[in-house]
Amino acid sequence: MDYRTLGRTGLRASVMGLGAGGPSRLGQSRRRDEASSVAVVRAALDAGVNFIDTAESYRTEAIVGEALREAKRDDVILSTKKSTWGDALPTAADVVASLEASLSRLGVEAVDIYHMHGVAPDRYVYVRDELVPVMERLRGQGKIRFLGITEEFGSDPAHAMLDQALADDCWDVMMVGFNLLNQTARRTVFPRTRAKDIGTLIMFAVRRALSDPARLRDTLAGLIERGKLDGGAVDLDGPLGWLVRAGGAVSIPDAAYRFCMYEPGCDVILSGTGSLEHLQANIASHRRPDLPAADRRRLEAIFADVDDVSGN
Numbered sequence: 001m002d003y004r005t006l007g008r009t010g011l012r013a014s015v016m017g018l019g020a021g022g023p024s025r026l027g028q029s030r031r032r033d034e035a036s037s038v039a040v041v042r043a044a045l046d047a048g049v050n051f052i053d054t055a056e057s058y059r060t061e062a063i064v065g066e067a068l069r070e071a072k073r074d075d076v077i078l079s080t081k082k083s084t085w086g087d088a089l090p091t092a093a094d095v096v097a098s099l100e101a102s103l104s105r106l107g108v109e110a111v112d113i114y115h116m117h118g119v120a121p122d123r124y125v126y127v128r129d130e131l132v133p134v135m136e137r138l139r140g141q142g143k144i145r146f147l148g149i150t151e152e153f154g155s156d157p158a159h160a161m162l163d164q165a166l167a168d169d170c171w172d173v174m175m176v177g178f179n180l181l182n183q184t185a186r187r188t189v190f191p192r193t194r195a196k197d198i199g200t201l202i203m204f205a206v207r208r209a210l211s212d213p214a215r216l217r218d219t220l221a222g223l224i225e226r227g228k229l230d231g232g233a234v235d236l237d238g239p240l241g242w243l244v245r246a247g248g249a250v251s252i253p254d255a256a257y258r259f260c261m262y263e264p265g266c267d268v269i270l271s272g273t274g275s276l277e278h279l280q281a282n283i284a285s286h287r288r289p290d291l292p293a294a295d296r297r298r299l300e301a302i303f304a305d306v307d308d309v310s311g312n
Helices: 034-046 061-068 092-106 121-140 160-165 190-196 213-225 252-261 276-286 293-302
Strands: 003-005 012-014 016-019 051-053 077-083 111-119 144-151 173-177 199-203 268-272
Touching: 012 016, 016 034, 016 276, 034 061, 034 276, 061 077, 061 092, 077 092, 077 144, 092 111, 092 121, 111 121, 111 173, 121 144, 121 160, 144 160, 144 199, 160 173, 173 190, 190 199, 252 268, 252 276, 252 293, 268 276
Parallel strands: 016 051, 016 268, 051 077, 077 111, 111 144, 144 173, 173 199, 199 268
Antiparallel strands: 003 012
């Protein structure tokens, strides 16, 4: 497993991070028992994955905490989040209470990164002005090491919220939606995160459109219909199948992970699963070299104008 410095945090993080949310939530969305989910976390740690991301909304913090009971706390980079959606905006008191509850479920005294989670563009100013000060106070108390923010990529695929956040200097880490279907962060986010030495966590590297052939076909057909994609550039009967061959990728998800992993500006690529077999396949992808240069150039050309899908 390769390791990278996570921007200004100085943390040395595994290039693959274990995501405890997403469609699987460590298998909890598929009604796996908690022992199976704990086993997935421990297997990831044993394989050299040292970055684990969870959130209060995922309902997996207690599972992660149980898995960490057999790990040295200093060997793991732990990331969790406070939700910012819903009818009522969270208050400073809500943030304090939520962090304390997260720490209790995780069984730790502090988290390495605490994010404001899924911030919509029209809520960013409130988060910055009302919630960042309490985050800073919690950092001063030793309960948070670094401040993070995550976008709502499904409804904000062009990164409008991060465009605002990148104008401020309070964020140490940002969670960014990026994949081979929507590469807009290459132009609008990564040059600025790199210039400001902000660490990046990449979400949506693989979601339904890149793991389900039928979903990929529908996604590409929609892009063609909306004029975002040249219909002559893709074969809907075998979408992106040219990536899978000897000397290329072993699967579309494999190609998707490797596409993100070697993109300048991508630090940690988050990967979620509830299966030990799937975990090992994801780890194998993160240990492989970059895609062939011609394949990467072709993907960049095909999806150059796409800015309105998340890949979910």
